[in-house]
Amino acid sequence: MVLEVKKACKNFGGLAAVSDVSFSIRKGEIFGLIGPNGAGKTTMFNLITSMFPLTTGEIVFQGDNINGLKPNKITEKGICRTFQNIRLFPLMSAEENVMVGVHSRSKSGVLSSVFRTKSQRKEEAAIRKRAKELLEFVGLDDFADITAENLAYGQQRRLEIARAMASDPQLLLLDEPAAGMNETETSELFQLIKKIQTLGITVLLIEHDMPLVMNLCDRIAVLNFGKKIAEGTPEEIQNNPAVIEAYLGSEEEEEYA
Amino acid sequence: MLAELFNPYYLQIGCFILINIILALSVYVPLSTGQLSLASAGFMGLGAYTSALLTIHFDLPILVGIIAGTLIAGLIGILIGLPTLRLQGVYLAIVTLGFGEVIRVVFINWESLTNGSVGISGIPHIGREILKTLKGFGFNPQSMGLQNNQFIFLSIFVLLLIIAIFLVWFFRRQHYSRVGRAYAAIKLDEKAAESMGINITYYKVLAFTQGALLAGFAGSIYAHVLAYISPADFSYHRAVDILVFTVFGGSEVIWGPVFGAIFLTFLPEVLRFISEYRYMIYGLMIIILMAVRPQGLIDVNIINWIKSKKRSKRGVTHGSGSEKSM
Numbered sequence: 068m069v070l071e072v073k074k075a076c077k078n079f080g081g082l083a084a085v086s087d088v089s090f091s092i093r094k095g096e097i098f099g100l101i102g103p104n105g106a107g108k109t110t111m112f113n114l115i116t117s118m119f120p121l122t123t124g125e126i127v128f129q130g131d132n133i134n135g136l137k138p139n140k141i142t143e144k145g146i147c148r149t150f151q152n153i154r155l156f157p158l159m160s161a162e163e164n165v166m167v168g169v170h171s172r173s174k175s176g177v178l179s180s181v182f183r184t185k186s187q188r189k190e191e192a193a194i195r196k197r198a199k200e201l202l203e204f205v206g207l208d209d210f211a212d213i214t215a216e217n218l219a220y221g222q223q224r225r226l227e228i229a230r231a232m233a234s235d236p237q238l239l240l241l242d243e244p245a246a247g248m249n250e251t252e253t254s255e256l257f258q259l260i261k262k263i264q265t266l267g268i269t270v271l272l273i274e275h276d277m278p279l280v281m282n283l284c285d286r287i288a289v290l291n292f293g294k295k296i297a298e299g300t301p302e303e304i305q306n307n308p309a310v311i312e313a314y315l316g317s318e319e320e321e322e323y324a
Numbered sequence: 325m326l327a328e329l330f331n332p333y334y335l336q337i338g339c340f341i342l343i344n345i346i347l348a349l350s351v352y353v354p355l356s357t358g359q360l361s362l363a364s365a366g367f368m369g370l371g372a373y374t375s376a377l378l379t380i381h382f383d384l385p386i387l388v389g390i391i392a393g394t395l396i397a398g399l400i401g402i403l404i405g406l407p408t409l410r411l412q413g414v415y416l417a418i419v420t421l422g423f424g425e426v427i428r429v430v431f432i433n434w435e436s437l438t439n440g441s442v443g444i445s446g447i448p449h450i451g452r453e454i455l456k457t458l459k460g461f462g463f464n465p466q467s468m469g470l471q472n473n474q475f476i477f478l479s480i481f482v483l484l485l486i487i488a489i490f491l492v493w494f495f496r497r498q499h500y501s502r503v504g505r506a507y508a509a510i511k512l513d514e515k516a517a518e519s520m521g522i523n524i525t526y527y528k529v530l531a532f533t534q535g536a537l538l539a540g541f542a543g544s545i546y547a548h549v550l551a552y553i554s555p556a557d558f559s560y561h562r563a564v565d566i567l568v569f570t571v572f573g574g575s576e577v578i579w580g581p582v583f584g585a586i587f588l589t590f591l592p593e594v595l596r597f598i599s600e601y602r603y604m605i606y607g608l609m610i611i612i613l614m615a616v617r618p619q620g621l622i623d624v625n626i627i628n629w630i631k632s633k634k635r636s637k638r639g640v641t642h643g644s645g646s647e648k649s650m
Contacts, residue, residue: 140516158508163508170509
């Protein structure tokens with residue numbers, strides 16, 4: 068198991084955004100997290116990356132309890148994420164954005180940076196090379212010098228993935244990577260995530276694009292009102308009555324309508 | 325001939341310009357992580373008083389005093405930087421402004437140590453000390469065709485010029501490195517930076533402390549150049565002056581604060597002939613600039629434009645815009 072979420076709860080005042088959710092992700096799989104709007108999916112991401120502390124429960128990453136670690140420590144451990152509302156560094160070039168992503172895997176300090184020691188120059192060259200590789204990997208190698216805010220929407224989403232991958236994560240969290248993409252872009256994204264999987268990186272994916280989720284994911288968990296209502300393979304999820312009810316409403320309700 | 329060129333008055337303005345460049349950097353560095361600090365005047369005062377008191381009462385060499393003044397300011401910088409981490413934008417500005425006022429009030433009221441609002445006079449003068457040392461080796465400024473007071477100011481000016489160039493070089497290199505990228509990332513999006521593995525506590529306190537060290541250093545130098553300091557030198561007006569250097573010049577690139585400090589120190593001197601109207605012109609210029617160019621006079625686009633001009637002229641790819649702003 069790469070990640071085990073055990074009875075995770077998160078309350079915002081009186082509101083239980085996530086309550087008693089448990090699931091675990093196996094190494095190398097693509098795991099989908101779906102559910103209607105406001106079901107607590109992004110909150111779940113924020114809990115895993117320690118942006119918020121858990122109210123109760125436990126999150127275990129590769130055998131270590133990661134509760135209460137700072138977000139930057141989580142990234143060092145090997146979990147990195149993208150954001151639902153793109154959060155690139157808008158005034159930096161695409162290449163610089165990815166170079167920032169390598170931060171946790173490099174270590175030059177102020178003095179070695181200023182006096183450009185041999186190891187610092189070597190590290191800087193390695194960071195640049197890694198950034199180039201990753202830009203090529205997501206198909207943005209021609210846009211390395213373009214400022215992030217001037218990239219097209221789909222390119223920005225792919226740049227976020229490249230930036231997250233720069234920290235060499237074991238587990239990559241993608242928050243609605245296909246949001247706002249057209250069909251071509253979505254199918255390119257499908258290929259990209261498959262390619263990430265072949266690198267041995269485990270992927271946890273939040274997505275509303277059902278065809279994409281069903282084709283891509285090995286297993287899926289469904290959240291509704293902060294609770295997990297189902298977990299299983301895409302076929303199992305598609306035929307699960309609780310899931311169908313959450314998305315479409317129950318048949319009785321339809322009679323009223 | 326040399327004697328006419330090195331007018332002590334011009335040299336002194338030159339020294340103030342260089343001190344102001346260092347002060348402008350002390351705002352620029354914390355601001356490059358998004359921290360708007362108005363504490364520079366306070367740290368400057370800490371550095372000045374520490375160095376002045378140590379050199380007067382304990383007869384320590386000026387160099388030791390300056391190092392001690394810089395380090396004390398840096399230490400207090402860490403202590404202020406840690407609890408103010410959570411504050412952003414104008415809230416941090418208010419707290420740091422308050423800090424500066426607290427420091428000033430302490431200087432006024434701790435009379436047994438600081439001599440209160442009268443201030444401290446008779447602080448050892450860097451230029452005179454340099455001259456005294458050199459005379460010990462049998463050097464005489466007359467041999468260069470200079471009078472003693474010309475040599476004194478010339479030596480300070482050259483010393484400060486070397487230091488200022490070193491500091492600009494230092495922070496420019498830092499900017500184009502892993503540390504500089506971390507600073508920029510924090511400024512642009514703190515949460516995203518944290519998610520990318522950047523320890524924002526460390527880098528924000530580091531930048532704040534670097535600012536405090538710079539201001540403390542500039543303050544110690546200031547004390548030993550003027551030989552007289554009083555709490556009024558480190559008031560709210562000083563804090564705003566320093567901020568305006570950086571805001572006017574631009575805080576996107578290091579040449580902004582450098583240019584701002586040079587231009588705004590020079591301007592009141594150049595406009596001396598219209599006496600009391602000069603500060604009206606000064607104020608008017610700042611208002612116009614803020615309306616037309618809120619990012620400051622020197623921004624990334626201007627630097628890129630200068631770079632491309634240089635490249636097309638000489639066919640080389642390096643260059644930094646240094647010609648224009650230094």
